[in-house]
Amino acid sequence: MAKTKVMERKPLTFSEKTFIPQIASGLATTFGNMFKKTVTLQYPEERPVIPENYRGIPTLVKDPKGRVKCVSCQLCEFVCPPKAIRINPSEIDGEEDPERAHIEKEPATFDINMLRCIYCGLCQEVCPEEAIFLQDDFSLSGYTREEMVYGKDKLLELGGTLPDRHFKWDKKKLAEESNSGHH
Amino acid sequence: MIQIQTEETVTISVDGKSINVPKGLNVIEAMNSVGKEKEVPHYCYHPKLSIAGNCRMCLVEIGTPMRNRETGEAILDEEGAPKIGWIPKPVIGCSTIISEGMHVRTKSPTVLESRNGVTEFLLINHPLDCPICDQAGECRLQEFSAEHGRGYSRFIEDKNVKPKRTRLGPRVTLDDERCILCSRCIRFGQEIVKDDVLGFVDRGSYSTLTCFPGKELSNNYSLNTVDICPVGALTSTDFRFKMRVWFLKRTHSVCTESSVGSNTEIWSREGKIYRITPRRNDAVNDTWMTDSGRGLYKSIESEDRLKAYTMDGLTTDIDSAIQSARALIDLGGVGVLGSAFSSVEEQFLLKNIVDHTKAQFEMVQHLGDGDGLLVSEDRTPNLRGALVNELLNTLPTKCPNLLIKGIEDGVIKTLLVFNEDLSEIGVPLELLKKSVNIIYFGSLRNNTSDQAKIVFPTLSVFEKEGTFVNQNFILQKFNKAVPGPAGLVSDIEVLNRLLLGANDQPGFTHIADLWTKIAESNELLKGISWEKITSEGLMLKQEKFGALNFPETKNLKYKPVAELQAT
Numbered sequence: 001m002a003k004t005k006v007m008e009r010k011p012l013t014f015s016e017k018t019f020i021p022q023i024a025s026g027l028a029t030t031f032g033n034m035f036k037k038t039v040t041l042q043y044p045e046e047r048p049v050i051p052e053n054y055r056g057i058p059t060l061v062k063d064p065k066g067r068v069k070c071v072s073c074q075l076c077e078f079v080c081p082p083k084a085i086r087i088n089p090s091e092i093d094g095e096e097d098p099e100r101a102h103i104e105k106e107p108a109t110f111d112i113n114m115l116r117c118i119y120c121g122l123c124q125e126v127c128p129e130e131a132i133f134l135q136d137d138f139s140l141s142g143y144t145r146e147e148m149v150y151g152k153d154k155l156l157e158l159g160g161t162l163p164d165r166h167f168k169w170d171k172k173k174l175a176e177e178s179n180s181g182h183h
Numbered sequence: 184m185i186q187i188q189t190e191e192t193v194t195i196s197v198d199g200k201s202i203n204v205p206k207g208l209n210v211i212e213a214m215n216s217v218g219k220e221k222e223v224p225h226y227c228y229h230p231k232l233s234i235a236g237n238c239r240m241c242l243v244e245i246g247t248p249m250r251n252r253e254t255g256e257a258i259l260d261e262e263g264a265p266k267i268g269w270i271p272k273p274v275i276g277c278s279t280i281i282s283e284g285m286h287v288r289t290k291s292p293t294v295l296e297s298r299n300g301v302t303e304f305l306l307i308n309h310p311l312d313c314p315i316c317d318q319a320g321e322c323r324l325q326e327f328s329a330e331h332g333r334g335y336s337r338f339i340e341d342k343n344v345k346p347k348r349t350r351l352g353p354r355v356t357l358d359d360e361r362c363i364l365c366s367r368c369i370r371f372g373q374e375i376v377k378d379d380v381l382g383f384v385d386r387g388s389y390s391t392l393t394c395f396p397g398k399e400l401s402n403n404y405s406l407n408t409v410d411i412c413p414v415g416a417l418t419s420t421d422f423r424f425k426m427r428v429w430f431l432k433r434t435h436s437v438c439t440e441s442s443v444g445s446n447t448e449i450w451s452r453e454g455k456i457y458r459i460t461p462r463r464n465d466a467v468n469d470t471w472m473t474d475s476g477r478g479l480y481k482s483i484e485s486e487d488r489l490k491a492y493t494m495d496g497l498t499t500d501i502d503s504a505i506q507s508a509r510a511l512i513d514l515g516g517v518g519v520l521g522s523a524f525s526s527v528e529e530q531f532l533l534k535n536i537v538d539h540t541k542a543q544f545e546m547v548q549h550l551g552d553g554d555g556l557l558v559s560e561d562r563t564p565n566l567r568g569a570l571v572n573e574l575l576n577t578l579p580t581k582c583p584n585l586l587i588k589g590i591e592d593g594v595i596k597t598l599l600v601f602n603e604d605l606s607e608i609g610v611p612l613e614l615l616k617k618s619v620n621i622i623y624f625g626s627l628r629n630n631t632s633d634q635a636k637i638v639f640p641t642l643s644v645f646e647k648e649g650t651f652v653n654q655n656f657i658l659q660k661f662n663k664a665v666p667g668p669a670g671l672v673s674d675i676e677v678l679n680r681l682l683l684g685a686n687d688q689p690g691f692t693h694i695a696d697l698w699t700k701i702a703e704s705n706e707l708l709k710g711i712s713w714e715k716i717t718s719e720g721l722m723l724k725q726e727k728f729g730a731l732n733f734p735e736t737k738n739l740k741y742k743p744v745a746e747l748q749a750t
Contacts (some may be wrong), residue, residue, distance in 0.1 A: 104348070105424050
């Protein structure tokens with residue numbers, strides 16, 4: 001057994017016994033901070049500035065023409081380390097939606113369990129269609145577990161529209177219509 | 184098609200290393216026998232089809248030892264080793280048959296450059312829509328592009344536009360842009376099914392796969408073209424966009440459509456089956472299977488599925504169901520209508536029950552038209568299992584006349600029915616209503632299960648493990664792919680508890696334990712254990728059954744005894 005060493009406690013001096021110097025120095029700190037610049041935020045009224053490339057919650061985005069970019073390739077579902085994503089793929093009905101018939105595939109349901117998500121960003125990295133982005137939203141709340149599983153509509157609403165550089169499906173459609181070839 | 188006739192081997196040198204391979208192979212197959220690292224990439228070559236040699240992916244360098252033309256002596260180099268005369272240009276591996284002393288280079292700069300070049304040409308008009316392509320994950324083009332592609336395209340011109348969603352037949356959809364013109368599907372139609380419906384039209388980069396006018400790809404083997412398509416051009420309309428293949432778990436199984444017993448692979452995810460594909464077994468089904476066999480899994484999600492043990496139509500638990508069944512059986516006067524859809528293990532236990540209770544046993548035959556390939560006349564998977572188990576000595580008839588007579592005479596008071604619907608095999612329902620207690624074992628609801636006093640819902644072939652004996656007496660194993668409905672125990676456990684008595688513990692905990700019992704008591708299955716049954720199956724001795732006149736006529740791997748004797 002280890003030996004315990006009893007430390008000798010020094011007796012308090014007279015000024016320490018009165019506590020006055022300690023109170024004074026403490027109050028000096030308090031009042032001093034009143035005139036300094038605040039370091040805290042009045043959350044949730046005030047919100048922090050989110051830096052670029054911040055990894056908030058994953059969301060689904062649309063292109064500037066309002067098209068849902070996800071084609072349900074399920075790579076994000078595959079790569080997701082905590083298995084938070086669950087996609088149910090489906091075929092686009094060409095007769096019902098001739099505008100998008102050439103894309104052929106879309107998610108029927110797209111669920112992300114935000115209680116499982118670890119904000120690693122692998123889904124964004126793996127997405128071949130640039131359809132899923134971890135954006136600046138970081139605060140989630142809900143009363144039940146089911147509420148924390150975000151569906152396709154909610155993810156699209158949170159994601160909004162992001163600029164597109166390719167419009168690859170539009171080019172494909174144009175080529176198909178003119179029968180001239182595409183890139 | 185490459186077929187090895189002899190057991191001779193030849194010695195060849197692969198990348199400087201000598202190996203022995205069977206004589207008569209082509210370079211692709213020879214390299215496959217060496218190992219994965221020597222694999223020669225290929226698209227148009229298929230082991231069960233003729234050789235077309237049009238994809239040019241399997242280019243390798245070939246050389247033979249040089250000989251002096253006058254004397255015939257080997258020419259030696261400075262170091263005294265035989266000098267190799269390399270063919271100046273690479274040759275295709277699929278149509279090059281190996282010969283003694285041949286030298287093959289599979290990784291030389293020329294070979295790699297050839298493959299890279301072929302890949303680049305194949306990709307110039309390929310749409311690269313892997314994110315929506317069903318073949319992604321099992322696509323040969325995707326795999327070899329990762330190995331031999333350059334990662335970017337030098338092709339600055341416009342890609343060809345071809346039809347993207349052509350309906351070739353009721354079950355096959357074609358995406359022409361993805362097609363690399365390997366012609367495997369065309370050769371399959373011509374050579375295996377003898378139903379010539381596919382062909383190429385137009386020339387050069389406009390070449391397009393299509394059906395001949397007025398025809399469609401509707402034969403019962405059309406989905407095999409989807410399997411052999413090395414890219415995502417031919418897709419299954421049923422499986423299209425359902426699930427990515429990398430999520431699916433593969434389980435080895437056996438098709439129950441007919442006594443052929445095609446080897447299959449069941450692709451499932453989280454207890455749901457998505458598709459069934461053939462598994463190569465050269466003794467049973469080569470690499471093919473029927474379209475009709477691929478759809479059989481849909482019955483397990485049927486509305487008619489029996490999901491609970493019932494007594495007089497009321498749900499009960501398994502213990503009381505077994506107790507009541509035992510009580511009925513113990514009264515005597517038992518008739519058993521067995522099934523050729525039951526596995527060998529179930530039939531073995533049933534045989535024991537029949538022997539114990541001195542029951543009257545009968546089975547019925549299910550016949551249909553054979554197609555000469557992979558559907559035989561006998562539409563049950565395990566009739567020969569009943570013969571092997573000695574449940575039967577002769578072939579069954581279409582109608583259980585003995586049992587009907589027994590019921591009419593009042594000898595049979597309790598009737599155990601396995602999988603059969605009595606009203607369909609000619610037993611009048613009025614007869615059953617009067618005087619007999621039916622104990623029904625089956626997975627789907629039918630007229631008989633409605634009439635039954637006790638119903639034991641059984642598991643489907645996808646939900647249990649066991650073995651079948653196919654038309655050639657090959658003992659084949661099937662494994663459990665998905666769990667059965669909640670609360671159901673396996674069929675062999677139910678039968679075993681029926682045999683031992685309701686309160687006894689099951690005599691085995693695993694099917695392997697049951698197999699030790701089977702091997703002990705059956706002469707034909709002696710020495711076989713559950714682990715010994717490989718995925719290729721085990722051939723059983725069939726001399727004993729030579730006199731039986733089986734209904735099967737000649738098909739892909741079956742010859743009737745009469746024909747065998749004639750040849």
